[in-house]
Amino acid sequence: MQNDDHDTAQGRRPLRFALFTTNSPSGFPGSPWSQPLARDHDYRSLDSWMDLARKLEAARFDTIFWADHSGVYDTYEGSRDATVRQAVQFPINDPSALVSALATVTEHLGFAFSANVIQEPPFSFARRVATLDHLTKGRVAWNIVTSFQMSAWRNVGHETVAGHAERYARAADYVDVVYKLLEGSWEDRAVVRDLTTGIYADPSAIHSIDHVGEFYSSAGPAVTEPSPQRLPVLFQAGSSSDGRAFAARNAEAIFIGAKNPRGAASVIDDMRARVRDEGRHSDDLLVFQQLSCIVGRTEEEAKAKAEELRASINDEANLAYTSATMGLDLSAVDLDTPIGQLDTDAMQGKLRALAEAAPDKAWTFREVVSTLTAPQVVGTGEQIADYVEAYAAVGVTGMNVAFLNGLGELEDFTRYAVPELQRRGLMQTEYLPGTLREKWSGSPRVNERHPAASYRRIAAEIGHS
Amino acid sequence: MQNDDHDTAQGRRPLRFALFTTNSPSGFPGSPWSQPLARDHDYRSLDSWMDLARKLEAARFDTIFWADHSGVYDTYEGSRDATVRQAVQFPINDPSALVSALATVTEHLGFAFSANVIQEPPFSFARRVATLDHLTKGRVAWNIVTSFQMSAWRNVGHETVAGHAERYARAADYVDVVYKLLEGSWEDRAVVRDLTTGIYADPSAIHSIDHVGEFYSSAGPAVTEPSPQRLPVLFQAGSSSDGRAFAARNAEAIFIGAKNPRGAASVIDDMRARVRDEGRHSDDLLVFQQLSCIVGRTEEEAKAKAEELRASINDEANLAYTSATMGLDLSAVDLDTPIGQLDTDAMQGKLRALAEAAPDKAWTFREVVSTLTAPQVVGTGEQIADYVEAYAAVGVTGMNVAFLNGLGELEDFTRYAVPELQRRGLMQTEYLPGTLREKWSGSPRVNERHPAASYRRIAAEIGHS
Numbered sequence: 001m002q003n004d005d006h007d008t009a010q011g012r013r014p015l016r017f018a019l020f021t022t023n024s025p026s027g028f029p030g031s032p033w034s035q036p037l038a039r040d041h042d043y044r045s046l047d048s049w050m051d052l053a054r055k056l057e058a059a060r061f062d063t064i065f066w067a068d069h070s071g072v073y074d075t076y077e078g079s080r081d082a083t084v085r086q087a088v089q090f091p092i093n094d095p096s097a098l099v100s101a102l103a104t105v106t107e108h109l110g111f112a113f114s115a116n117v118i119q120e121p122p123f124s125f126a127r128r129v130a131t132l133d134h135l136t137k138g139r140v141a142w143n144i145v146t147s148f149q150m151s152a153w154r155n156v157g158h159e160t161v162a163g164h165a166e167r168y169a170r171a172a173d174y175v176d177v178v179y180k181l182l183e184g185s186w187e188d189r190a191v192v193r194d195l196t197t198g199i200y201a202d203p204s205a206i207h208s209i210d211h212v213g214e215f216y217s218s219a220g221p222a223v224t225e226p227s228p229q230r231l232p233v234l235f236q237a238g239s240s241s242d243g244r245a246f247a248a249r250n251a252e253a254i255f256i257g258a259k260n261p262r263g264a265a266s267v268i269d270d271m272r273a274r275v276r277d278e279g280r281h282s283d284d285l286l287v288f289q290q291l292s293c294i295v296g297r298t299e300e301e302a303k304a305k306a307e308e309l310r311a312s313i314n315d316e317a318n319l320a321y322t323s324a325t326m327g328l329d330l331s332a333v334d335l336d337t338p339i340g341q342l343d344t345d346a347m348q349g350k351l352r353a354l355a356e357a358a359p360d361k362a363w364t365f366r367e368v369v370s371t372l373t374a375p376q377v378v379g380t381g382e383q384i385a386d387y388v389e390a391y392a393a394v395g396v397t398g399m400n401v402a403f404l405n406g407l408g409e410l411e412d413f414t415r416y417a418v419p420e421l422q423r424r425g426l427m428q429t430e431y432l433p434g435t436l437r438e439k440w441s442g443s444p445r446v447n448e449r450h451p452a453a454s455y456r457r458i459a460a461e462i463g464h465s
Numbered sequence: 466m467q468n469d470d471h472d473t474a475q476g477r478r479p480l481r482f483a484l485f486t487t488n489s490p491s492g493f494p495g496s497p498w499s500q501p502l503a504r505d506h507d508y509r510s511l512d513s514w515m516d517l518a519r520k521l522e523a524a525r526f527d528t529i530f531w532a533d534h535s536g537v538y539d540t541y542e543g544s545r546d547a548t549v550r551q552a553v554q555f556p557i558n559d560p561s562a563l564v565s566a567l568a569t570v571t572e573h574l575g576f577a578f579s580a581n582v583i584q585e586p587p588f589s590f591a592r593r594v595a596t597l598d599h600l601t602k603g604r605v606a607w608n609i610v611t612s613f614q615m616s617a618w619r620n621v622g623h624e625t626v627a628g629h630a631e632r633y634a635r636a637a638d639y640v641d642v643v644y645k646l647l648e649g650s651w652e653d654r655a656v657v658r659d660l661t662t663g664i665y666a667d668p669s670a671i672h673s674i675d676h677v678g679e680f681y682s683s684a685g686p687a688v689t690e691p692s693p694q695r696l697p698v699l700f701q702a703g704s705s706s707d708g709r710a711f712a713a714r715n716a717e718a719i720f721i722g723a724k725n726p727r728g729a730a731s732v733i734d735d736m737r738a739r740v741r742d743e744g745r746h747s748d749d750l751l752v753f754q755q756l757s758c759i760v761g762r763t764e765e766e767a768k769a770k771a772e773e774l775r776a777s778i779n780d781e782a783n784l785a786y787t788s789a790t791m792g793l794d795l796s797a798v799d800l801d802t803p804i805g806q807l808d809t810d811a812m813q814g815k816l817r818a819l820a821e822a823a824p825d826k827a828w829t830f831r832e833v834v835s836t837l838t839a840p841q842v843v844g845t846g847e848q849i850a851d852y853v854e855a856y857a858a859v860g861v862t863g864m865n866v867a868f869l870n871g872l873g874e875l876e877d878f879t880r881y882a883v884p885e886l887q888r889r890g891l892m893q894t895e896y897l898p899g900t901l902r903e904k905w906s907g908s909p910r911v912n913e914r915h916p917a918a919s920y921r922r923i924a925a926e927i928g929h930s
Binding site: 103 | 599
């Protein structure tokens with residue numbers, strides 16, 4: 001998914017930059033909502049979000065990215081109490097509701113959000129995401145999530161959470177419906193919009209999908225006409241074997257949380273092989289490494305801010321989050337136990353990557369927990385750029401930037417890190433034209449190697465000349 | 466739901482004004498999308514919608530109202546072809562996706578949209594509508610819809626549409642979940658937001674709902690903190706006996722489509738009795754009569770515009786819509802048959818009201834069909850005001866204004882009808898402060914007689930002092 005038109009003077013394709021956040025009081029799980037640089041952002045307020053979106057576009061970020069879930073972390077101490085007290089991604093509002101408002105104050109910024117496959121039928125999701133793609137003129141991305149939270153499943157009527165393999169089977173069925181509706185049910189020639197005859201669309205070019213899957217059924221056609229991208233840009237973040245298989249087939253971009261460039265290289269090698277096995281090209285997949293950082297004019301300034309963060313972190317918040325994502329109540333565990341014996345397939349996202357990257361798996365639970373809200377880089381703009389450069393060298397093509405000390409950190413990041421990243425050709429100085437997918441890959445729609453492309457109707461194939 | 470602070474110099478409470486439209490090429494079903502006053506509004510464009518929202522607020526409309534459905538009308542000739550050709554509410558984008566964008570350019574305008582109880586689980590809907598209520602500072606209203614469309618049910622995985630009684634049983638279960646989540650699961654004291662201690666919320670004031678209903682189950686609590694209105698203002702439009710019973714219990718406002726003030730009076734009498742039987746006050750329910758109109762500086766000017774509309778109407782569009790809403794393929798019926806013999810309970814919304822209002826039920830199908838896209842008033846601002854005044858006299862408290870010749874008609878409505886309506890005290894000249902519900906009833910939350918109020922937790926009742 002490379003766009004070669006964007007090479008800089010250094011002959012380098014800039015990395016894509018996403019800002020990681022959530023639609024909740026604290027942008028990052030475990031990061032205190034009440035810190036000085038966090039508290040000015042009111043997640044309930046459009047003004048706060050519009051201000052952030054304007055600043056991100058001024059700094060030439062490619063996209064905002066909202067992580068999301070629809071339950072509550074309730075593993076630690078067998079209750080949700082710590083989560084509620086510390087606002088660990090709870091409360092959490094629907095991020096997709098922000099998109100159209102933020103499109104009114106930006107022209108290029110992308111809007112990527114997580115949505116899990118249990119929160120609504122794929123038909124309803126496809127309709128909403130297509131609507132947003134119309135309204136934003138093609139700036140929407142979807143991070144496909146299979147929820148691991150018991151509470152999220154119980155909120156929408158299931159008795160319990162499905163097992164890991166079933167969750168990915170559900171996700172595969174879900175995206176199949178979305179692909180058929182948005183890529184398959186309306187041919188390119190369907191919309192006529194003829195003012196003279198009053199004909200809006202041609203019925204012969206709009207098709208039912210009659211999908212009957214193991215988990216989801218849908219008659220179709222989509223009730224939305226084709227939007228600029230048809231499908232949102234597709235992200236996925238699963239790091240388990242099932243997750244990687246799903247991403248290799250479906251994703252156009254993945255989020256990873258490697259501990260070092262070597263760890264990233266190993267994921268990238270594995271994913272490139274998997275992507276090729278799916279009949280896709282290895283560069284059909286962008287890789288966004290997490291970059292949690294604190295920046296200062298000097299290293300000392302950055303370290304002082306990091307110390308403020310460290311002092312304000314509440315262990316309870318971290319334990320609540322880690323327990324839920326590990327599926328293990330850490331109030332009942334000696335935190336000095338090495339995690340090596342754990343079944344990593346049962347662990348989620350970043351923790352799993354951390355566990356796998358830990359040498360000899362000798363890390364203790366305490367180390368894993370404290371790593372979660374420890375920034376990966378604390379330093380000057382040059383030091384941030386060095387970090388990014390090291391990841392770029394092993395094939396990372398995007399950064400998912402997280403500010404653990406609050407969204408207010410964007411100001412110093414923009415002041416000290418962005419100019420240096422741009423000077424080195426690691427970050428764009430101007431946006432490319434077109435939709436988010438065009439900016440990233442040069443093509444408005446998923447390419448012909450993506451599984452969704454197989455649902456495109458070619459007029460000749462279905463009996464139209 | 467009366468707010469007496471708003472009486473005008475004439476001693477009259479102004480009526481509330483909604484603008485009826487849909488998020489589709491033609492604002493009104495059967496009304497041609499390609500008419501001169503319709504074609505400038507591009508439903509896929511934020512600019513078009515923002516322009517409309519600003520104009521509505523300048524004219525002091527209370528709310529925009531998007532009717533909605535999530536299928537395609539496919540009864541006529543046993544296919545969707547006519548619907549597709551004429552764009553009869555197809556394509557149709559998700560109206561809720563527009564709300565946050567339009568909140569950025571308005572301060573008072575309400576955002577009412579239809580959402581049916583099959584398109585997503587009540588938990589996910591509650592989360593989204595609460596998010597929108599936060600972002601708009603309490604300007605959201607929900608028109609509760611039980612979809613009668615086979616195609617809509619089949620789009621979200623059902624094999625067929627449920628019967629009328631089951632649909633309302635579903636709706637009752639659905640709203641129960643929404644009430645428990647948004648009124649019941651977070652006590653008023655739950656959010657602490659203490660910057661000193663870092664405590665965001667008090668776990669003892671947040672409760673699971675553990676709803677297990679016939680159709681929907683949800684564990685809760687809501688993942689959203691209480692929004693300004695907690696519940697959106699609740700609309701309902703069902704005119705069948707089941708629909709009226711549901712509205713009497715749950716609605717704060719209803720839409721009616723009476724043929725004349727006498728017909729409206731009869732609905733209002735019936736609804737007032739039903740509302741009282743539910744233990745509510747008869748003025749707990751606002752009644753919005755549909756007002757489809759064409760306005761001119763002179764009557765001749767208005768009539769010329771109506772003639773243009775009449776000439777551009779395509780019978781196929783009307784037949785497609787009427788067939789679907791009647792559940793009867795009108796291509797197989799002699800249009801000159803009187804409709805008297807039909808079971809009106811099987812008919813939907815406006816048609817049913819028309820059928821019931823028809824003297825001796827001697828109306829023919831042809832007359833019913835042509836009435837659908839015939840404006841109720843064509844004339845000067847004075848004539849519009851006379852019409853509104855006649856409905857106000859029988860107890861109608863709101864108008865749901867539809868422009869059959871396109872949203873561009875708003876300009877003449879604002880120029881010729883609004884000043885006269887305001888002069889007579891029938892339309893507000895300034896907005897009241899507060900949320901939409903406060904503007905309309907003086908109270909930010911549903912009143913104590915509403916069934917949702919029974920789920921409110923009183924601290925004393927549950928063991929907190």
